[in-house]
């Protein structure tokens with residue numbers, strides 16, 4: 001691709017069309033999609049209701065501007081509020097932008113309280129995006145290297161570790177918020193202890209900090225509930241969404257509750273494209289399908305099936321470390337770098353991803369059936385066994 005900047009080491013395949021969990025390349029070869037465009041295509045490919053909603057909306061209005069009222073945007077904000085218990089939404093076009101909005105919101109909230117150097121606690125191995133503030137918040141040196149100077153106003157602690165947060169609280173008076181993924185995705189599908197988010201909520205309440213959950217990957221049904229926090233009994237002050245929200249159409253959102261929902265005033269933040277009628281129609285159709293077809297519940301069920309079946313197939317295999325995850329956010333950890341498996345799977349007609357060097361990651365469309373899930377396991381388990389036996 002001589003005219004495209006070299007930002008991705010792309011695989012040698014181009015897909016021409018898709019239907020459900022299946023993709024076809026330009027030569028007509030069929031693939032089972034267990035990545036869903038990195039947790040984006042929650043309804044799979046060419047979902048009739050999503051296609052219809054996009055076509056209908058495009059025939060009426062694609063874009064106007066946030067200079068005017070946008071009924072579709074207000075409808076989506078109301079829907080998200082009703083489903084999440086949050087109060088208000090700001091719409092943008094990606095996960096990084098949603099987190100950028102959350103970071104700005106936390107800083108402004110801090111300044112409003114008289115804190116001149118508002119500081120946000122972030123985690124090791126986290127991923128929050130590629131803009132300057134979000135790559136600074138990200139806990140991965142590979143994402144940051146070469147882009148210094150980084151943005152100030154962040155302190156980092158280990159994930160799933162309450163003690164280190166308590167330590168910071170003792171001597172840092174500038175903390176205004178904690179930004180955290182309920183389950184780390186890019187970091188290798190790290191699932192914290194069940195009490196972790198509850199403890200974070202308790203600390204934030206006692207210190208007057210904002211709890212800001214990055215649900216860009218976990219949100220919209222992927223973990224078995226519409227939002228991952230709904231499995232913890234707590235709720236955040238700020239939550240960011242993107243990936244699965246529009247079923248493939250770019251749309252991000254920063255939701256906030258209580259005082260946090262009132263922080264921004266006209267002029268503080270904005271987006272030209274954010275929340276346009278097309279993106280909002282896609283998100284509304286996606287949410288409707290997730291609700292009507294009970295796709296969160298299906299994700300919980302299909303995910304448990306895949307984890308059990310992968311465990312059964314790989315137990316005792318030298319080099320296999322563990323299967324972990326929640327809902328359809330699944331990691332198979334090996335004891336060695338396994339990026340090669342992506343290509344080997346592709347040859348067999350299966351699309352998987354590898355993250356954190358040694359974790360095979362599955363993020364299938366939420367519509368995947370039990371039979372399709374069985375096919376994922378039947379294709380993937382032997383590949384992993386062969387791979388581990390060879391080296």
Ligand SMILES: *Cc1c(COP(=O)(O)O)cnc(C)c1O
Pocket residue numbers: 093094095096097099127128129130181185186214215216217218242243
């Ligand atoms: C993918 C991701 C992002 C970044 O989203 P973009 O749309 O690529 O900007 C942020 N946070 C998490 C948890 C993600 O998984």
